[in-house]
Amino acid sequence: MTATLTHDNVASAHRVSVPRGYRFELVKLVSQWRIRLLVLACWIVPALFVAAVSQQSTLPVDTLFGRWMHATGWAGPLVMLGFAGTWALPLLTSLVAGDVFASEDRLGTWRHLLVAVRSPRRIFAAKALASLTVILLLVAGLACSSAAGGVVAVGNQPLVGLDGHLLTSADAAGKVLLAWVCVLAPTLALAAIGLLGSVTLGRSPMGLLLPALVALAMQLAQMLPLPVAVRLALPGYAFIAWNGLFTSPAQLGPLLIGIVVSLAWAVTATTLAYLIFLRRDFTNPAYDGSERRAITTGLLPLVGLGAVTVAVVAGTTPSLGSGIEQDKVQQSVATAFAHLYRIQTEQLNRPDVTEAQLKATAACTKGGGQVAGQGPGNDWRCVVSWHLPDVEAAGTAIYQLDVTADGRFMADGDGPKEVNGYFLVRTPIGDAPNPLWQFDGNVELLSTTLKG
Known part of the structure; x- marks a missing residue:
């Protein structure tokens, strides 16, 4: 005992x-x-x-x-x-x-x-x-x-x-x-x-x-023109996909896929x-x-897991291309321009106008129209048109776009000066940064994603 x-x-x-x-x-x-x-x-x-x-x-x-x-x-x-x-x-x-x-x-x-x-x-x-x-x-x-x-x-x-x-x-x-x-x-x-x-x-x-x-290897891969399925299947994609939270509606599809892949x-x-x-x-x-x-x-x-995730993403989403297409770029630029135009309107104490009244559209080409309108590059050019209430003539503004492989773009205003050709606007209380001069945007890489 x-x-x-x-x-x-x-x-x-x-x-x-x-x-x-x-x-x-x-x-x-x-x-x-x-x-x-x-x-x-x-x-x-x-x-x-x-x-x-x-x-x-x-x-x-x-x-x-x-x-x-x-x-x-x-x-x-x-x-x-x-x-x-x-x-x-x-x-x-x-x-x-x-x-x-x-x-x-x-x-x-x-x-x-x-x-x-x-x-x-x-x-x-x-x-x-x-x-x-x-x-x-x-x-x-x-x-x-x-x-x-x-x-x-x-x-x-x-x-x-x-x-x-x-x-x-x-x-x-x-x-x-x-x-x-x-x-x-x-x-x-x-x-x-x-x-x-x-x-x-x-x-x-x-x-x-x-x-x-x-x-570092994943960051280099994200800079390459890879298919969206490969991009989403990398565990580091959620380090980028959080920017989809800051659009309306939120681009949740890529973010959720990135989180699930990372947890796997x-x-x-x-x-x-x-x-x-x-x-x-x-x-x-x-x-x-x-x-x-x-x-x-x-x-x-881990290599096998990567192959499986690529296959699953490719099989469940339309993601075999770059995800950057002409109609998506045009929609993103027009939407961002309409929202920012309202901010500029408030700065200048002009009568308020809604996005529906503006009816902003964008016509974008890549490489001067000599190449297909898809894929990343710094050779995108967009002409934005909009309408003001009780004004017959449409307004136009030109932007040069640099679109990266992950869907982010920076739009640089190229005139007219009173709209987007200068980094300051003259307001009743003094000069202020011009929201339409340069702005960042995001092209949704997936054609169909979860909205929220």
């Missing part, structure tokens, strides 16, 4: 639960000086950056919503979101998830950890949850800090959407928050790839760099990392990962 009780007490004493292991791993992470610096930077630097840029005379007009940073504080967090999706979030996931297992290999502490916890499964769960907590803390810092900096520096003003319609302050705040929530899905996918690289490649620095390299990659990569971790050799202190296992158990399943 005594021996049995003693044995049970020893076994119970050595058993470490997942919550206890999670707290231990979380303390280990936040005790690292580089993690502390990252947390401080994510909660302080974005506010200072947005506030400083918002006070500059020159704005980052080549960045989505950058041209509106003088007008509203809600443009700042969207500019920061574009930067985060391109650079910050891939690097953050690399530094946190890409190192959470490899650090034990460098320090040679696996045997001590196994003796303490006595379960590779609980070790994996604790480390994965701890890294996820830190990543969520960093993302929350980027979002909250940039929003606070913008609102404090510029104010809680309405925001102009990507189709020119005006969002109220409350609507803008809600959509900014939703956009940051949506990019959690591709961030989780990169974090899972980081876990996979950290488990598979051991002390190799490639494990640490894997999420950043994967994100996150689940698959995490599962692969878990299976490889359970099979690894903890008795060899010089273990540097298995290249063969990295290819057969890590890389090939």
Whole structure:
């Protein structure tokens, strides 16, 4: 009886639960000086950056919503979101998830950890949850800090959407928050790839760099004239598709597909990392990962997942072309022009006019009409026509368009001067930025999408 009780007490004493292991791993992470610096930077630097840029005379007009940073504080967090999706979030996931297992290999502490916890499964769960907590803390810092900096520096003003319609302050705040929530899905996918690289490649620095390299490869792929099915099947597409929230109606189809694909990659990569971790050799202190296992158990399943997602997207949506077509470009330009024309009308204290009264249309050609009106390029030209009540003659304005492969375009006004040929308009209270001079827009890549 005594021996049995003693044995049970020893076994119970050595058993470490997942919550206890999670707290231990979380303390280990936040005790690292580089993690502390990252947390401080994510909660302080974005506010200072947005506030400083918002006070500059020159704005980052080549960045989505950058041209509106003088007008509203809600443009700042969207500019920061574009930067985060391109650079910050891939690097953050690399530094946190890409190192959470490899650090034990460098320090040679696996045997001590196994003796303490006595379960590779609980070790994996604790480390994965701890890294996820830190990543969520960093993302929350980027979002909250940039929003606070913008609102404090510029104010809680309405925001102009990507189709020119005006969002109220409350609507803008809600959509900014939703956009940051949506990019959690591709961030989780990169974090899972980081876990996979950290488990598979051991002390190799490639494990640490894997999420950043994967994100860079996906960004380069998005710049290529790929079919929409391939574009949507990449786990990083949700880093771009959030801009569909800022049109009316919202272009939810590509965004939802991007989120589902990202979550599928996150689940698959995490599962692969878990299976490889359970099979690894903890008795060899010089273990540097298995290249063969990295290819057969890590890389090939992800390649297969990519092929499956491309096939599913291609089979369920009309997405085999570029998605950028003449009628879509014309509709997007005409819609944005009509909304922005009303803003200019209000600036000039002219009688209000509705979009239905304007009846704005656009005639767009590509390459001077010498090539087919489809696909990305900086050789699009649009002539916008509109009508004013009780005015017989139609108004016209010319725009030069640069349409990127992901559907975003920048329209540059080319006259007449009093409409869109100059960056300022003379209002009763002084000169003001001309909303029709240059504006950003978004071509919906899917012919049929979910509206909301």
